[in-house]
Amino acid sequence: MPRNVEEEGERGHDTLHGPEGVRPVLPVETLREAVESYAPYLQASGEMHDPIFGEPTQYGTPYHALCNAVLAREDSGERRSAYADRAVRGLGAALDHVSGPGLPPTASGFDGATGAVSRSNHRDFFWPPILKTFLILRDLGIDGAEGFAGRISGVDIEASFAQRPPSNWAAVWLSGEWLRLREGLSPFSTGRLDLWLDTFFETHILAGQGLYQEPGHPNSYDLFTRYHLADMLMEGYDGRRREDLERLMRTGLRRSLGVQLSDGSLASAHRSTGQTWTLGAECAFFTHASNYFRERDPELAGRAEEAAYRALSSFRRWQREGPYSPVENRLPPGHRVGYERYTADGHYANLAAAFLAVAVSNGLNRHFTEPPGGREASFLLEHDPTCRAVLHNGIYSMHFNASPAPDYDAFGIVDLTFGPGRFLQLVSSAKHLDSGRFLNPGMASSSGAELALIGRMEGGLTPPRLELRARGRGSPYRYHFAARVETEGVYVEEATPGLEEPKSLLIPYLRDPGTGTVTQARMEAGRVLLVHGPEEVEISYSAPVRRVVHLTGSLQSRRGLCGLLRIEFRDKSQSISYRIRAVR
Known part of the structure; x- marks a missing residue:
């Protein structure tokens, strides 16, 4: 019989937004629900007040x-x-x-x-x-x-x-200024806007990679900036940089499709990942891209439209009782789990809704049910300047960050998702609140040294796979990582060649996303099961286990409060291997 190491029972599972039994809705209904949740905080003056402050x-x-x-x-x-x-x-x-x-x-x-x-x-x-x-x-x-x-x-x-270009803030007002100019209300000329755009393309936009750069290379502000430039293009911008914006639409779409996880969210990397405005921005950007490519490249347009509805699936999950959540969890706003220092409900939730409103305005309007979740095998492998890889196959997406921002992420598998319509995902590094350490699923380091990439990452498509080498600071031993994403799960092997010692596997997991359901952990021979209402994820391995340590406090991720499993293997070895898959 399986041993249940989580003594707390379930408090009920969210069926309205769960993977089964979701009624079809129009995207505008999702928008209306989010907007109406803030109606009590709208003042007679027209100002929006934050529910907390x-x-x-x-x-x-x-x-x-x-x-x-x-x-x-x-x-x-x-x-x-x-x-x-x-x-x-x-x-x-x-x-x-x-x-x-x-x-x-x-x-x-x-x-x-x-x-x-x-x-x-x-x-x-x-x-x-x-x-x-x-x-x-x-x-x-x-x-x-x-x-x-x-x-x-x-x-x-x-x-x-x-701010002025090339700040992401400037991309925002520049897109608005184009509308003012187009309507004959601006004192500036198209030529003046072109000069502002020049600064973006000369210093911060890597057009070939479809990437906007700022310190830390956050996926969030890459998307945010490219959306506003795409909006200028779709609103009729006809200046000197039009061809550059058209090229960026194509290369940026390729990158956005690559960094969108199978649950519809944006791969975690640096600041503002896990803010729900990134989901709204995906809806808006992918809808623009679908419209842009509808005649130019119908197959690509279809992929963009599919991605928009995948993002909408994730967007819908974060409607709390009361105001819509600005972060990808449903814990009370006073907990500030997943919040940045600049996050507040009053602006970030309304920004998320406004991006969705733009998408609705531009054609995101068919009846919606949860997407089936299956994606064709693909991978995005980025070297300089991000050093990240995202692999997709079926319901699975795996994101590996080999150059993490120290205050946001850890080296390794930062995200592992199991398709749309679920809460139990292994998304974003879990932070230990007392020590400040960030933890990902993977082999525990005996030295505690931070890993640094050696050479280039290598990848392949059939199936999507990743291999790399790294070294802990000051360590004489190399670290080897290999993973492949199959339709039946994610297979991982980690090794320290030449260093034979007892190995341990760490599994930080989402315990409480604020839905009323707490994840339970159950041990069986050769595997651990994580059970969250009707959702179940299995971590399996073949090596004999000495013990499993289960911690249930002092950890949180962008998705909520976390637990940690430390699986200690009995025998000395140079490597460990394991599989992670969704059982149901």
């Missing part, structure tokens, strides 16, 4: 206004006027803030230890939602909408906005 945070106001404008356009019934009224009030409040650079900035930094708030200028982010909201309201013929044109034309963006 009770004041505007960063740029929540204009993005909530955009969501309501889209809902007004999508709803031909009695609710249209209410959505339009919210959008008008929000647009007015957003323009008040952008037009007055001397006004106090909104709350922008949040100390997770003490709750202290800091402030800085985030007006850069207001510009696209202001322009998009205005254009929707004007096209709907909403009373007073035309009156906003004069206010928009009078904004001095160089006085109001904090």
Whole structure:
């Protein structure tokens, strides 16, 4: 009989958003649910207040206004006027803030230890939602909408906005400024916008790799920046850099398809991964790409559309009781699990919803059920500057980071996913709160030394596989890693050639994502089972086991509170091998 080492019972499983029995819905219904969850925090002035801090945070106001404008356009019934009224009030409040650079900035930094708030200028982010909201309201013929044109034309963006190209912030306001110019409301010319775009392409965009660079190479802000440049292209930009934007659309789509995991989320790497706005941004970017390639490359357009609905699957999972979550877990916002220092519900959740609103506006509108999860075998292997690999096959995706950011990730398998519609995924490095150490699934290091890549990673497609060598700092022994992603699971072998010693396998796992269900760990001969409601993941191995140590506290990942299994093998060896698969 299996031995249950988790004494807590289940508290019930979320069936509405689980893998079975999900009713088909339109994406706009998912958008409406997220937007309505913030309606209690919308002030008469049009400002959006954060549910925790009770004041505007960063740029929540204009993005909530955009969501309501889209809902007004999508709803031909009695609710249209209410959505339009919210959008008008929000647009007015957003323009008040952008037009007055001397006004106090909104709350922008949040100390997770003490709750202290800091402030800085985030007006850069207001510009696209202001322009998009205005254009929707004007096209709907909403009373007073035309009156906003004069206010928009009078904004001095160089006085109001904090950053300049090639900052990702500047890509945001630049996409908004293109809309202002297109509508004849800007003092600038297309040639001036071209000069701003030049800076991006000269220093920070690796067009051949489809990658926008900033310190740490976060997957989040690569996507974020490329989305805003893609939005310029799809909104009719016709300047000198159009061919560069068209090339980036193709190479960037290739990268975005590669770094999207099988559950629809973005592979973890550096900051802001695990924020739900990345899921909304995937919906928006992939929808733009699908539209762009519909006539040019129908097969690629279909892959982009499929990826948009895969991202929507992940987006839907994080609707909490109450306000939609800005992070990929459903724990209460006061826990701040998965939150960055700049994360707050009022702006990041509304940013996520606004990206989804853009996708809905551009054609993400068919009835939706959970995607089947099967993907063709593929892999993305990046050397300089990211040193990452993402492998896909069927329901499985594996992301290996060989050059992690010290404050965010650990060397090794950072993400392992088992398809859409599930909560039990091994996503993001788990952080031990007392020591600050980050842990991934894999062989425990006897020395504790950080591993560094030696040479190049090698990969193949049939099946997707990865091999690499590394060395712990100061160690005379090399570390070898080999993995292959089959349709029936992920097979891994790790070794320290020449170093024969008792080996241990660490499995940090998601224990509590805030859904009301706690993962249980069960031991059987040759395997460990992780059970989360109807979901079950197996870690199997053939070597004899001396003992299994199970820890259930002091660990958390971007997905929630974590546990840790330490599987200690009995005999000395130079290597270990194991398989991880979804049983159900």
